[in-house]
Amino acid sequence: MILVDADACPVKPEITEVAIRRNMQAIFVAGSFLRLTTHPLIKLYVAGEGFDAADDAIAEVARPGTVTVTADILLAERVIKAGGAALDPRGREFTERSIGETVATRDLMAELRPGMEGMTGGQGGGQRPFGPRDRAAFKNALDRILTRIARG
Incomplete structure (x- = not known):
């Protein structure tokens, strides 16, 4: 099963494509209604807009x-x-090996961010724009993980 932290997920079409091709259920968890492809394997679960409602539903x-599938490091850690x-x-892919360092880096950046605003003119660098290479890398990684899980 594929669980999706769906509210801001940029790869919903790719997840849908992989789920249907592999005959695997994908559950998109969101704070409110989202329009998704109509297919028996594709489901939407509306967790509500409460703080961390979608994260809690996925972690459960x-x-x-x-x-x-999530960009939320703390949810990845719970999963x-x-x-x-x-x-x-x-x-x-977040792994048992990498998640501790990833969480620590996230926490450090959250602490540094307020003090850095004056040095950057209030503009953060952020991530590069999401493009076709990112979509292809995501689909390849998802396929690789699903194949690994299927093999046990």
Whole structure:
């Protein structure tokens, strides 16, 4: 099963394509209604707009054999602790080995950000624009993880 932190997910079409091709259920979890492809394998779960409602819903069902697509590092950490796999929309897999360092870096950047605004004129660099290469990298990574899970 593929679980998707769907509100700001840029790869919904790619997830849908992979899920249908592999005959695998994909559950898109969001704070409010989203328009998705109509297909028996594609489901929407509206968790509500409460703080972390979608994250909590995903973490509750994540387990070995599930893949969660999220850019949220703290959700990825919860999924990994539950035994699931986690992947960001650019195709980077979060692992037990990498998640601790990733969370630490996120926390450090959150602490540094307020003090850095004056030095950058209030403009953050951010990530590069999301493009076709990112979509291809994501689909390849998702296929690789699903194949690994299927093999046990």
